[in-house]
Amino acid sequence: MARFILRLSLSLIMCVAPLTSTQAQSTMFDLTGPTLTVTVTRGETTLPLAQVPALQPGDKLTLRANLPEDQSARYLLIVGFLRGATNPPPKDWFVEAETWKPKKSTLSVEIPEGAEQAIAFLAPETGGGRNAVISGVRGKPGVFLRATQDLYQASLDRARLETFIAGIAALDEAAPERLGQVSPVLANSLGIKLDAECLKHPRAQQAACLTQNRERMVLQINRGATLTETLTGAPADVAYRIAATREAGAGYYSPYIGLARDLAKLFGAFRTAQYQYLPALAIGRGDETRLQLNEAPSFQNPRSVLVVPMPPIGPAMPPVLRPRAKGMMCLNRPDLELPIEGAALFYATSYAGDLSLRIRTEDGGTTDLPLSPDPARGAFVVTAPGDRKPTERVSEAMLHGRWGFDDFEGPSVHVQTVAPASWKAEQTNVVVGREQPLVLRGEGAACIEKVELRDAAGALRGLTWKANSAQDVTVTLPLEDMAPGSLTLLVSHYGAENPTVLPLKALREASRLDGFLLHAGDKAGVLSGARLDQVAHLQIGEARFTPGHLARAKGGDRLELASEAPITAQPGEAQARVTMRDGRTANVRATIATARPSAVVVDRNVSMPAVPDALALELPEDIVPPAARLTFSLRYAKGGIGAQDAIEIATADGTASHRLSVADGELQRIGTDVAVATIEPQALLGAGAVGEIRFRPSRGDVSGDWQPLVRIVRLPAVERVACPSEGGDCRLEGRDLFVIAAIADDALFARPVTVPDGFVGTSLSLPRPQGDSLYLRLHDAPESVVRLRLADRP
Structure with a gap:
C-alpha cells in the first residue's frame, strides 16, 4: 500500500511539475490584461457583471472587449455555455464577436435553458480559431466546467486580496499610526492571513511588510477538491500533502494551488501546435471587468487563447452572515455599526446593493437605515444617520438588501432605543468612605452614553458602569473621599438632549455592633460589626478595653480590643458598653467563653545522631539539629489535659505544620496535667524547616497562644583543628x-574570626586557641553559642 501511495504521489508531482519550470504557467496572476464591458439584463433591469454573483437562463449578456485602437492582433470574443461534465453543449450555444470590426465588436446572447455554466474566450483570429475552441470545449466539457469554476473562485480570492492591499495603502497614507489596530480587523474581515511580525517593525515599514509575500496571504474559503484530484483519483489527504510541497506550488500562491494543478492538466490535454489556453482572473470594478493574467500572451504558434470565467448559472445565494455583537445595540448612536462575520464578499465585491437595517416597530411602522460594508471596522456602518429617534418599541431589526438582482434578508440583530425617563436607582441613600456599586433599572441600557456624579459643590466626575442586561446597569460610585451630603447622578443617552437626573443622599455609615467575644483569663477579645473604626473603647465592669487591629471583610469588621489585665469574670453572658469617638454610647452583648488551653514546656531531651570523623559539639538546650530526635513534656493548666486535646507544631513562618493529638496517640498523657511527645523535626516538617519551631495547645476549635519550642539549626562537621608546633x-x-557565622576561643567572642558570607570552602585559618575549646555562632541561631571540644588536638 505504501509503495502504491508513493508511486501515486510521484505521478501527481510529475503532473504538476511543469508549473515550476521556466516555461511553466505562473501562479502569480500579476500581469494586467485587457478589460471587458459586460452587462446582464434580466427583465427590465440591467446590471454590470461586477454586480451579478450568478446568472440565470433567459438572462441577456452583452459583452465588448475594450482593446486599444491600434490593436494589431485580432481577437475573437467567444461566449459559450456548458450543460454538465458529461453532456457536450450543442454548437449553436457558442457565439462570437469580431473585436476589430466596430459594427461587430459587441456580442449579445441570451443564456439558453439547460445551461449550467457560461465561459468566455479571447481567441486569436487565424481562420480556425472559433472551431478549435468549440471543438476543445465540446470534447472535454467537464474539464472546462471545473476549470471555469476554479477560475471564478480564484477571481473572488483575488478581489479579497486587492481590497486588503488597497485598505492598507489608504490607511498608511491617511493614518499610519492606526495600522497596528486596524490591520488585524481588515485581515479578519477579508479572510487574509496577517503577518503579525510586521507590526513589530518601525511604523514606516509596516505597510510594505503587511503587503509583501502576497502569494501566502489569501486564505481559502469554501474551496472543494481540485480537478486534478478528481481526474487522477488521488485520495484527498495524499493530494493535499502534495499541494503543500514547493514543487506543487505551496509558498508561491496558496489559494491558486488547486487552480494551477487543474490548468496543468487542462493544458496538457489541449495544447496544440497552434493554440495554448491561458487562464485569466476576472476582477469586476464598476462597469468594467479587468482580466489578470499569469503569463504574457503569445502571438506566435502556439498562440494564446484567454480563458475568462463567468459567474455560475443558478440561484444567487448570498454568504451566511452572523452578527458578532453579543448584547444589545443602540439605534440612537451616531456611530452605529453592526459587527458582522462571514461578509468577505460583501467587502470585496459589488454584488451587494441597497443594504439597510430594516426596523419594524410594534405599531407596524418600518424604517430603513442605509448601511455600507466597511472591512476596516469589520462591520456594516450606517451611512446616513438621519432622524433616528423612534419613540415606539422596536419589534424587529433585520439586515436587508440586494444580492445581484434578488432581494435578500440577513440575520436579525438586537437593538434598543432611548427610554431615559424609565431609569430608577435601586436605592437613593449611599454610604461615603468606600466604593459602592449602585444598580439602575429601566430600559435602553445599550443607549447610555455616559454616567456622571455631581457633588454638592457642583463638580462632575465620570463614572464607570456595566450593563448587566437590557434593563439593568451597575454603576460604581467612588465615595472613598466624598463628604456626606446631597449628590446627583446624571445618566446621558445617545439621541437624548438632556440627561436623566437621579438625586442621591450620601450618608456616613452608622456603626453596627454584633457582639464581643472574650475567653476567660485573656486580656484581649474581638468585637464584630460594621464601621468599627468609630469605636473609642469598650467596658465590661471595671475592665476597660482599647482598640487594636481592625480587619475588614465582606461580611463586616472585626476589631481587636485589649485590657491591661485579664478579665476575672466567669464564662457566660455579660453586658458591655461601647463608647464611640463622637461620644455616643451603645450596649452590646459580650460572650465570655471558657478559658483557652495553655501549656508550658517542662523538659526536653535531644538524641543526636553520631557524625562520623567529626569533633563533638555541645549545644544549648533550645537548639536541635534537623536529623535529631526530640522528646519533650508539657504541663497543662486550667483543667488539665483531656482526650480532645492536641498540640500544633509549626515553623515560625507557618509554611510547615503538624498536629499531635491525644486521640492519635502522638501526644501521651501522664497523669492529669502532663503530656509527652517525641518528634523528628526533619521528618515531621520537611528538610527546609530551619529556625524557630513553635507550638500551641488546642481543644476542639479553640486554640491557645503560640509559644517557642526549639530552634532547628544546621551544624557543621569539624573534622580537626591543626596547629603548627612553633606558633x-x-x-x-x-x-x-x-x-558558621563566627569562631572564637572564648564564650564572650572577644576575638572572633568572621566567616565570609558565601564561603563554601573546607578549611578556615584562625589564631591558636588559648584553651581546649572553640566557640561557634551559627547563621541559624546567631544569638546562641555552640562549644567545640578540641580533644587530642595536634
Missing part, C-alpha cells in the same frame, strides 16, 4: 563550614 595560625577543617 602561627591554625587550620580548622571539615564539612558544611558555611553554616
